[in-house]
Amino acid sequence: QVHLVESGGGVVQPGRSLRLSCAVSGFTFSAYAMHWVRQAPGKGLEWVAIISYDGNNKYYADSVKGRFTISRDNSKDTLYLQMNRLIAEDTAVYYCARDYLEGRSGNAFDIWGQGTMVIVSS
Amino acid sequence: EIVMTQSPATLSVSPGERVTLSCRASQSVSIKLAWYQQKPGQAPRLLIYGASTRAIGIPARFSGSGSGTEFTLTISSLQSEDFGVYYCQQYNNWPPLTFGGGTKVEIK
Numbered sequence: 001q002v003h004l005v006e007s008g009g010g011v012v013q014p015g016r017s018l019r020l021s022c023a024v025s026g027f028t029f030s031a032y033a034m035h036w037v038r039q040a041p042g043k044g045l046e047w048v049a050i051i052s053y054d055g056n057n058k059y060y061a062d063s064v065k066g067r068f069t070i071s072r073d074n075s076k077d078t079l080y081l082q083m084n085r086l087i088a089e090d091t092a093v094y095y096c097a098r099d100y101l102e103g104r105s106g107n108a109f110d111i112w113g114q115g116t117m118v119i120v121s122s
Numbered sequence: 123e124i125v126m127t128q129s130p131a132t133l134s135v136s137p138g139e140r141v142t143l144s145c146r147a148s149q150s151v152s153i154k155l156a157w158y159q160q161k162p163g164q165a166p167r168l169l170i171y172g173a174s175t176r177a178i179g180i181p182a183r184f185s186g187s188g189s190g191t192e193f194t195l196t197i198s199s200l201q202s203e204d205f206g207v208y209y210c211q212q213y214n215n216w217p218p219l220t221f222g223g224g225t226k227v228e229i230k
Contacts, residue, residue, distance in 0.1 A: 035219075045158075045166065045209055047219040059217040095165055100177075106216050108156035110177060112165035 002026035002111050004096050009116030012086055022079040022096030022113055030054070030074035033099035035109060036081050038092035048094070049081065052105050059106075063089070086120045093117050124148050124212050128222035136230045141197040143225045145210035150190045154214035157186055157195045160224075161206040169208075170195065197227075205229045 008020040022034070036048040049060045049070040058070050069082040079096050093115040100110035125148040135141050145155065153173035158166040168177040170186035173193060183198040197204055210222040 044224045045160075045211075045221040047211075047217075047221070050217070050219070061218045100168070100171060106219060107154075107213050108168055108171040108211065109158075109166075110168045110171075112167070114165055 002098075004098065004111055004113035006094065006096055006113045006116035009094065009118045011119045011121060013122050014087055014120055016086055017082070017084045018086060018118060020081040020083065020094055020096075020116060020118070022081075024077045024079065024098075027098075027111075028102075029072075029077040031102045033105040033107075034070075034072060034079045035097045035099060036068075036070060036079075037095045037097055037109065037112075038090075039095070039115075040089075040092040043092075046092075050099070050105060051079070053103060057105065083118070086118075088120050091118060091120050123218055124151060124215050124220050126210055126212055126220050126222035128208075128210060128225050130225060131223070132226045132228065134228045134230045135200050137200055137202055139200050141200050141204075141227065143195040143208050143227075145188075145193040145195070145222050147191045147193075147212055149215070151212040151214035153189050154212060155186075155188070155193050156211045156213065157184075158209045158211065159204075159206050160209065166209065200227075200229075202229055 003025045051070045067085045071080045095115045096113045097109035098111040127146045155173045157170040160166040174186045207224045
């Protein structure tokens, strides 16, 4: 069974930092690019960031560029999202998702985690 | 950035009816278009990729068509479990990968 399990969400004050994790099981993590996608309360889906299967290439949405960092540890089958200088507009459910094409980047997302909620509030 | 526009915003449909959802891209995305279904409190589920290829385990009543800038998701005979919000997403020109605003399908 393929599973993606996010953790690390919570309530944080504006300007502070938070690190999300996504633990993966059931497939060869190191073979797939991975994404973070977020959804603000009552809103649609917003792509946040992508990291290539080997971690060498990373891209970000303009809304988080310079504040968020995506990373991965293929030895631990875990994806991360370091979120710095958080603002109220970052409040959302954050999903990790797998790129459906093995060895490729920037495609559809075939496997999703259940999401972790981040609330930025004073 | 490619802007994806979905219509209608909301659809009320009776079980058994045929449903057609539309997605338009602000510029050509070829066939690099995916559709997702999301139910309340759940993560999205991939339905269609490559504009017309059903993902694993997706029932045959779901079909996708289109290319370039105009795409359609069709549910041939709506089942009660098909309620939810449907999103399209382009992956031809990125970053950023972009989603449409969604179409909410309500069961009448």
